[in-house]
Structures are given as structure tokens and as C-alpha cells.
Amino acid sequence: MNHSTPSSHLIPVTDSIASTGLGKEKGVIVVSEAVCQQIMGRADAFVAVQNVFSAMARHTAYNFPVIREAIGHADALYGFKSGFDRDGMVLGLKSGGYWPGNSEKQLTNHQSTIILFDPDTGKLASLIGGNYLTAIRTAASSAVSINHLARKASKTLGIIGAGHQSGYQLQAALDQRSFEKVVAWNNDASKLTKLAKICEERSLPFESVNRETLCAQSDVIITITSAFEALIKQEWIKPGTHIACMGTDTKGKQEVDARLFSNATVFTDELAQSITIGEAQHAVSAELIQSNDIIPIGDVINSTHPGRTSDKEITLFDGTGVGLQDLAVASAAVELAEVQGQANYFNL
Structure with a gap:
């Protein structure tokens, strides 16, 4: 797995699902936390995040209003981040939040799942573990800023x-x-x-x-x-x-x-x-x-x-x-999982 940052900009992580047809007839794609950690490297996250920042600036990708609330239980904050990237044809949301007591249970305090939908039909397309992806997309965001500004x-x-x-x-x-x-x-x-x-x-x-x-x-x-x-x-x-x-x-x-x-x-x-x-x-x-x-x-x-x-x-x-960062890395993870034979499929 290559963790280094690509020297060129705006390079697709892999061929898009739309162009390959992967997953179209196989049901809902599920990519677990373990698989995300295995297949998704820093270079992949960097490219995905940089591409979506570029699309946001061109106004071809949009974040929807964030919902973030205290649920009144376990001192948890829970919410949704969502959006649509017209260039990448990625539509979906990240659902999750912050549970401050999780560290005592040997769990990550931040817990999330990313859900992608088919932009053409609205059908559920993919479920992706979001904890590791949240960490690497946040790191990729600061890395993009360092790359361009430091x-x-x-x-x-x-x-x-x-x-x-x-x-x-x-x-x-x-x-x-x-x-x-x-x-x-x-x-x-x-x-x-x-x-x-x-x-x-x-x-x-x-x-x-x-x-x-x-x-x-x-x-x-x-x-x-x-x-x-x-x-x-x-x-x-x-x-x-x-x-x-x-x-x-x-x-x-x-x-x-x-x-x-x-x-x-x-x-x-x-x-x-x-x-x-x-x-x-x-x-x-x-x-x-x-x-x-x-x-x-x-x-x-x-x-x-x-x-x-x-x-x-x-x-x-x-x-x-932003939610589009999560959707970008999740979409890349789905593509990589399919190409590498690491995706699971379910008919719901």
C-alpha cells in the first residue's frame, strides 16, 4: 500500500464505478473498517480530498447543512454530514458522532458510518466504515494545505x-x-x-x-x-x-x-x-x-x-x-475494494 503523496494533482484514484460498471448488479456494497484500513492509504486520501476541494471551489460539489446534536445520553454528540459531488457522481452522508466514554471501553471516541446512494436513482449503493476514513481524510485535509501553502x-x-x-x-x-x-x-x-x-x-x-x-x-x-x-x-x-x-x-x-x-x-x-x-x-x-x-x-x-x-x-x-471529504474517501474506498476483490455484496 502506497502511503506517499502523489506529485501531480487531480488524478483519479482508480477508474470510476460509473465507467467500470462495478457493483451495479451485485447489490449493496459493504466495505468494513478492517478493509478500509487495508486498502486505503494516505496517497489515496490526499487525491480524493484534493479533488473534492477543487470541485467545491468550482461549485460543482455541494455540502448540505450539518445536523449535530447532543442526544442526552452518554454525553454523546450525534449528527449527519452530507452532500453531492456532481463531477465525481457521489451522493451520500456520514452518520455518527462523539462518545467521550468510549476510550474506557477500548473503543474510538469518534464513531461513524458512511452511506452512499446512486445519484441516478436514489437507491442505496454502499455502506462503508467511517472511523478510519474520518481520521485519514482529516489528515489529508491538513496535508493538502501544507502541500499548497507551506x-x-x-x-x-x-x-x-x-x-x-x-x-x-x-x-x-x-x-x-x-x-x-x-x-x-x-x-x-x-x-x-x-x-x-x-x-x-x-x-x-x-x-x-x-x-x-x-x-x-x-x-x-x-x-x-x-x-x-x-x-x-x-x-x-x-x-x-x-x-x-x-x-x-x-x-x-x-x-x-x-x-x-x-x-x-x-x-x-x-x-x-x-x-x-x-x-x-x-x-x-x-x-x-x-x-x-x-x-x-x-x-x-x-x-x-x-x-x-x-x-x-x-x-x-x-x-x-466537510461531508464531501467523507464521501470522497468513501467512494475511493469502494472503488479500491471492488478492484482488489475486498468488497462484500448484500441484497437488501
Whole structure:
């Protein structure tokens, strides 16, 4: 399985199901969590996410309004993300949420399933395990931002957070630049051992540091936490830094100083989510920036925006996580499972 990032852009993961006819007469396709982990690599996720960001910027792919609610049981948040990609002919939704007590049960706190439908008929087409795919699509999103926005000479990578997704974020980021060192911070430093092991396996120096030191050293910073307060101050960020804010996906969450938005060129996956539930919500509400100051990352991918324009420019990517990302990686997983003979079929 190839986990590296393709050097070219907008390449299909495989031939589309529509062109191959795979699965059309075999019933509903089921791709399990185990199969997704076996067949879906970082390179596949990168291509799928980059393609859908491109389609979103061209307005040929649309996210539908997100539903996210506390269910009043097990402290769980549950919801739906959905959309339609006309270019890829992918229609569906991700159903799932966050169960904070799952770690005590040896389960992932985030649980989800992705459901795809035939856009021509509305019939159920596929059921795909969503936990692993959510992790790699989130990592692919920050990786796309690093690929297009970080300075080519970036040497030190900083990670804020050590939760379930942090390892995926680290691996995907390391594919994008020739980093020479990784520094990290977590509220409980003992949990950084997972990131340290990844760096050891890749022969990269790793150091646990405080947040101010991390910002002083890092050329690229990824925040991947569930914080409701700023963990990074504006004055800590040095010129030329690229920051990928990946943890804020709910009203009230916050990872970085809102004042930072005034000094940065800001990009996002989707504007509507960025200003309402993403990291930009605080800067917009404080009138530090306006919504039209925020640039879709797809515009950079499509070369309709230059992206970074100088080595001293601070760039910030607000990765809110959109349903189309989930549908894109799920569609790619279905194609790969069929091609590799790993798909199961059921008549429902």
C-alpha cells in the first residue's frame, strides 16, 4: 500500500464505478473498517480530498447543512454530514458522532458510518466504515494545505495535541515537506509517546516542548485538539509560518488566538462552516476579519488564487471538516475494494 503523496494533482484514484460498471448488479456494497484500513492509504486520501476541494471551489460539489446534536445520553454528540459531488457522481452522508466514554471501553471516541446512494436513482449503493476514513481524510485535509501553502524550505513541524487523530496528522504532514525535526505539545505530555514513536520509525528527531517554544521553532504547525480556548498566542507565531487548525468543528471551540487572523492570509475548506463552527468564528464575531477575507483552498488548487505570496507571509488553514471529504474517501474506498476483490455484496 502506497502511503506517499502523489506529485501531480487531480488524478483519479482508480477508474470510476460509473465507467467500470462495478457493483451495479451485485447489490449493496459493504466495505468494513478492517478493509478500509487495508486498502486505503494516505496517497489515496490526499487525491480524493484534493479533488473534492477543487470541485467545491468550482461549485460543482455541494455540502448540505450539518445536523449535530447532543442526544442526552452518554454525553454523546450525534449528527449527519452530507452532500453531492456532481463531477465525481457521489451522493451520500456520514452518520455518527462523539462518545467521550468510549476510550474506557477500548473503543474510538469518534464513531461513524458512511452511506452512499446512486445519484441516478436514489437507491442505496454502499455502506462503508467511517472511523478510519474520518481520521485519514482529516489528515489529508491538513496535508493538502501544507502541500499548497507551506514554504518549500520548511524544516520543523509542530503538533499541538496528542489525541486519536494526531498520529495520522503527523504521518500525512511528513509526506509533504522534508522536515528535519518534529516538536509537540500536549496537556498530558505522557501521551506524546505515540508521536515520538512515529518519528523514531522515520529517523526524525522529536522533542516535547512548551507551546511558546513550539511556535518559535516551527515552520508548520498543526493544531488537533478539542480545546475551547486559544492555545497559541498571536505574538508567538514567527513570519512565514503555516498553521493548519484542524480541531475546531463546533460552535465555541477554539485553538488559536483570534487576533492571529488579522496577521495571516486565511484559507478554509468551506466558508460557511469556517465562520460559524470553524476556527474563524471568533475572528469574524470580533470583527477582526470579514467572511470575504477567507479563501477556499480549492481556489489555490485550481490556480485561481496564488496561495502564499512571500516567505514572510503567515498562512492559516481553517479545516472544519466537510461531508464531501467523507464521501470522497468513501467512494475511493469502494472503488479500491471492488478492484482488489475486498468488497462484500448484500441484497437488501
